[in-house]
Amino acid sequence: ESLGETYKLELIEEIEGDSVSVYQQGEFVDLCRGPHLKSTGQLKYFKLTSVAGAYWRGDERRRMLTRVYGTAFWREEDLKEHLEFLEEAKRRDHRRLGRELDIFSIQPEGPGFPFFHPNGMAILNQLLALWRREHTRRGYKEIRTPIILDRELWVVSGHWDHYRDNMYFTEIDDRTYAIKPMNCPGGILVYKSKVRSYRDLPLKFAELGLVHRHERSGVLHGLMRVRCFTQDDAHIYVTPDQIEQEVAEVIKLVDYFYTDVFGFKYFVELSTRPENAMGDPQVWEIATDGLRRALEQLGMDYTVREGEGAFYGPKIDFHLRDCIGRTWQCGTIQLDFLMPRNFGITYVGPDGREHTPVMIHRTVLGSLERFLGILIEHYAGAFPFWLAPVQVVIVPVREAHVKRAKELQDELTGLGYRVEVDSREETLGKRIRAAELSKVPYAVVLGDREVASGGGSVRKRGEGDLGYMSLDGFLELLRGEFSPFREDSF
Numbered sequence: 001e002s003l004g005e006t007y008k009l010e011l012i013e014e015i016e017g018d019s020v021s022v023y024q025q026g027e028f029v030d031l032c033r034g035p036h037l038k039s040t041g042q043l044k045y046f047k048l049t050s051v052a053g054a055y056w057r058g059d060e061r062r063r064m065l066t067r068v069y070g071t072a073f074w075r076e077e078d079l080k081e082h083l084e085f086l087e088e089a090k091r092r093d094h095r096r097l098g099r100e101l102d103i104f105s106i107q108p109e110g111p112g113f114p115f116f117h118p119n120g121m122a123i124l125n126q127l128l129a130l131w132r133r134e135h136t137r138r139g140y141k142e143i144r145t146p147i148i149l150d151r152e153l154w155v156v157s158g159h160w161d162h163y164r165d166n167m168y169f170t171e172i173d174d175r176t177y178a179i180k181p182m183n184c185p186g187g188i189l190v191y192k193s194k195v196r197s198y199r200d201l202p203l204k205f206a207e208l209g210l211v212h213r214h215e216r217s218g219v220l221h222g223l224m225r226v227r228c229f230t231q232d233d234a235h236i237y238v239t240p241d242q243i244e245q246e247v248a249e250v251i252k253l254v255d256y257f258y259t260d261v262f263g264f265k266y267f268v269e270l271s272t273r274p275e276n277a278m279g280d281p282q283v284w285e286i287a288t289d290g291l292r293r294a295l296e297q298l299g300m301d302y303t304v305r306e307g308e309g310a311f312y313g314p315k316i317d318f319h320l321r322d323c324i325g326r327t328w329q330c331g332t333i334q335l336d337f338l339m340p341r342n343f344g345i346t347y348v349g350p351d352g353r354e355h356t357p358v359m360i361h362r363t364v365l366g367s368l369e370r371f372l373g374i375l376i377e378h379y380a381g382a383f384p385f386w387l388a389p390v391q392v393v394i395v396p397v398r399e400a401h402v403k404r405a406k407e408l409q410d411e412l413t414g415l416g417y418r419v420e421v422d423s424r425e426e427t428l429g430k431r432i433r434a435a436e437l438s439k440v441p442y443a444v445v446l447g448d449r450e451v452a453s454g455g456g457s458v459r460k461r462g463e464g465d466l467g468y469m470s471l472d473g474f475l476e477l478l479r480g481e482f483s484p485f486r487e488d489s490f
Contacts, residue, residue: 005031007056045079046072049086058218088324094376095222101381101438103372103389104223112220112227114369119389122418123372126387128208130261130484131232131365138253140206140234145186147210151176156342157185166214183209183233184336184361188343191237196347198239201357202246206234208368223373230368236360237340237347240283243290243358247316247333248297250362254318254331257364261484262375266320267327268300271308278311279337287335287358288314312338322378330366330374335359382439382461385481392419392478393435394456397428397447404451408444411471417478432459441481444474 001009008031012020022029023036030036037043048070056062073079098104103120106112116124132142148170154160159167159181168179180186187205196203212228219225238246258264270291273284291314295302302316309315313335319327336359346354365371375383385391392412396405405421412419422431428445435443444456455470458477469477482489 043072044074045076046070047079047083049083055216055218058216060217085324089326089377092324092377092380093222094224094373097376097381098222098373101376101389103376106220106222111217112215112225114223114226114228120372122389123375123383123387124368127365127368127372131208133485134253134256135206135234138204138249140204142206142208143187143190144207145180145183145190145209147212148172148177148179149186151178153185153189154178157182157188157339158342159185168212168214179212180209181211181213183207183211183231184235184339184359185343187233187235188339188345188359191235191345192343196237196345196357198347198349198355201237201239201347202242203237204234205236206232209233223369223376226367226369229370232363232365232368234362236362237345237357238360239347239349239355240286240290240358243287243335243360244294244297246360247291247294250333250360250364251294251298251300251316254364258318258320258331262378264320264322264378266318268295268302269305269308269317269319270295270302271305271310271315271317273314274307274309274311276311277309279313283337284314287337291316291333291335310334310336312336320374322374328370328374330371331364332362332366334361336361385441385478386483386485388439388441389418390420390438390440391417392442392444393438393440394419394421394444394446395428395431395435396421396423397445399423401446401448401451405446408446408456408471415475435459436461442478 011031020031021034023032023034024030025036025040048068050069052067052069053064054067056065071079071082073082098120101119102117103123104117105115107115135142151160151169154164154167159178163181167181170177170179186209187207190205191203208230210228210230215225215227220227236246236250258266270288272288273281277284288309295316315332315334317329318331319329321327337356340356340359345357347357349355375387383389394405394408396402402421402423405423409419409421422434424431426434432443432445439461441461443459445459446456450456450468453470455468456474458466458469458474460466466477
């Protein structure tokens with residue numbers, strides 16, 4: 001206290017027990033859980049990487065402090081490799097690319113609430129179209145539930161007691177309502193809206209639900225950490241003997257998106273019963289075995305995280321790797337015995353009696369906003385042709401060529417391609433360069449010869465000038481691009 005170490009005093013007051021740990025280097029003594037190196041001389045190769053402001057304990061109501069970031073390695077080559085990685089990550093930063101490519105923005109009027117621009121919506125709409133097609137094919141029924149629901153619903157679900165600090169609330173007609181942080185309680189009300197039979201199961205409800213969760217301003221980060229996002233949820237209601245098969249089907253769906261569509265490598269973790277688990281341990285064991293058998297049935301490698309399951313059931317998490325080796329947890333499969341019981345949902349079994357179903361919570365992409373952020377960084381903004389917000393930009397050489405440029409735009413748009421015309425009063429070179437900087441897959445230049453013949457001079461992202469092509473030749477080139485909407489792409 002005499003040293004004025006008010007922050008450390010605050011931490012000490014919150015420590016349970018009668019002792020604290022301190023570490024000393026020379027004259028410097030630090031309150032820390034440790035461990036520390038015996039000497040700073042052991043830090044052979046290090047670099048201070050950045051300085052940033054940070055609210056004390058992440059609370060924007062507290063004082064702003066200065067945080068100094070650094071890194072250290074035993075070998076000089078390891079430090080060099082790490083610094084190169086940081087530079088590559090900076091080059092791919094989705095916040096910068098999102099601004100430069102006009103994909104999204106975060107406005108001061110809505111911190112943590114992303115604004116999606118036309119380019120961002122073009123990407124999201126492609127993702128959603130594919131998501132809906134694949135879920136329909138697999139027997140899911142899409143639902144939509146309200147964003148604002150009565151407080152009592154969240155009391156029953158357990159969120160009021162366990163998640164209230166992360167929720168937003170409002171008053172309507174002197175009643176307390178919450179803006180939903182999760183989709184599952186609303187989905188359960190849809191399940192409860194009619195009597196269900198064992199013949200209805202498995203029942204698969206999918207929802208692209210907008211959820212809101214409070215995050216402190218100090219931890220908000222572009223699209224990766226936000227206060228509202230769209231969760232690609234589904235809740236599958238099954239009998240106990242259907243768990244293994246339905247989990248296997250979800251795993252196949254995750255693999256389709258991660259491997260076949262995006263080419264991600266990923267790894268899988270199985271998390272088992274924690275100490276604070278609710279429910280019968282024997283039922284937990286049956287459920288965990290079902291998850292394990294589903295993974296093994298598909299020949300999937302996985303690691304077990306003992307005691308790391310949710311309090312209401314075991315789970316499988318999918319961690320994908322991007323092109324520079326970072327890992328992101330996106331998809332998850334969680335078994336839930338608690339919420340069906342809390343809400344009293346049942347189905348009529350073949351014996352004519354009511355039984356409680358098992359509820360499978362699952363996401364594939366997770367937060368769509370976060371997944372888009374991952375894709376921006378993975379592709380460094382150069383999206384594959386099918387996902388690119390603008391697929392073709394047409395560049396007329398002079399004003400006399402604009403009419404044909406717009407006609408070609410209409411033809412290509414009519415075939416389902418996303419096309420723009422750049423007829424700005426800039427030099428031809430600047431407009432071609434703008435298309436390259438915008439990472440558009442194809443640019444078509446129209447001059448006198450191209451207008452007369454009906455073709456165009458084609459430039460491809462990453463390859464440069466492909467020369468003159470007839471319209472039929474160009475269309476054949478476009479049809480050869482990968483698209484998950486075409487079966488012949490796989």
